[in-house]
Amino acid sequence: MNERPSSGSRLDPWVDSYAQRAKNVSGSAIRALFSVASRPEVVSLAGGMPYVQALSMDHMADVAARVVREQGARALQYGSGQGDIHLREQILDITAEVGIRAHPDDIIVTTGSQMALDLVTRTFCDPGDVVLVESPSYVGALGVFRSYECDIVHVAMDDDGLVPNALRETIDSVRAQGKRIKLLYTIPSFQNPTGVTQPAERRPEILEIAQSAGIAVLEDDPYGLLGFEGDPPRALRADDDQGVIYLGSFSKTIASGLRVGWAIAPHGVREKLVLAAEAATLCPSNYSQLTVSEYLATQPWREQIKSFREVYRERRDALLDSLQAMMPEGTRWTIPAGGFYSWVTLPDGLDATAMLPRAVAELVAYVPGTGFYVDGQGVSNMRLSYCYPEPDRIREGVRRLSSVVESELEIARTFGTASAASPGSPTAPGESSTPGPDVA
């Protein structure tokens, strides 16, 4: 017999059947707005999409064809839950660039580093456990922590990233409330969303604080090789192989569509992660892994990363120069030395969330700052991404944005307040959990 739940709503009869953790996950109204923002006439400074067009598609096609022709029976089959051993060995060449020395057994390959975030949280956190995060932090990670019902606590940042004293004080005050802190989640290099980087001098202090407090560090490093000057910053994991779980990804250095990332973890943690991964997906895609492996073996990947860096540096410059030339006085922004993002602070009194529908109407999009916090901070902030649009489009986007900001300022001067957030405005605090892949 076909029995339906008797409660629920007409729109979704299963609404009362969902687990508590699913109730914590909601698509924000921002998502709806971004379906409009993805139209070609809109300059999107919102999405964190890598510019995969910088790859040679002919070479990628050759790589993929060779994988199927020469290793098809393996590529199209199930594989190891921990990931392909040869790829794990190759990953060590990449992580050596950020100073990490490890063994292939320390690595688990995942479906993007997003999956690794999920596995680590699932393995460490019970509902109510505290996860310390930067202020602001990556939307996709906040969504994972929220979905496991973690208590997310922000730690202050400055232009050099996480502030050590603030970290100490936060640990003390959280513990004074009798709460358990399970993880310190940090993106030390070219952070999403601010673009800032912890300098080498600050990193040992952060490690020391976490070590002496007995808190595992979850280091997320998808942008570490995309610095615009000098060598890649040394990873936290390079100086602590027992206290740090390191996440890496090929999304930004090869292609996000391959969905191949990895975690490097201490032995016991890694075993738990493999079991959790097998429960989730049995194994990562052999086809994607072998494609990455073949690419690394046959293509000049270091040269390709260099050319990605050049593409992104040119776009960063286009963004910063046009912000400097066009944004009204009182606007501030970070100067990223790598990665994809700059973090903008609007002049006093302006609300980036309330302003977004107006910006989209003027054919420019960004991500409002509140999405990167769980506590309602970020009202006057926005994240601008320069990774995807061509430099001329970036300049045009900033031109449109600056005129929207100018007119908000005009309204504020005339009426004493800019366009107010309404119940229908794009986000409310805590609504950031599922930004959608194009906004991540």
Ligand SMILES: Cc1ncc(COP(=O)(O)O)c(C=O)c1O
């Ligand atoms: C800081 C950070 N971590 C993780 C991810 C997820 O990356 P992946 O494509 O490897 O799942 C992103 C994607 O934008 C990111 O910015």
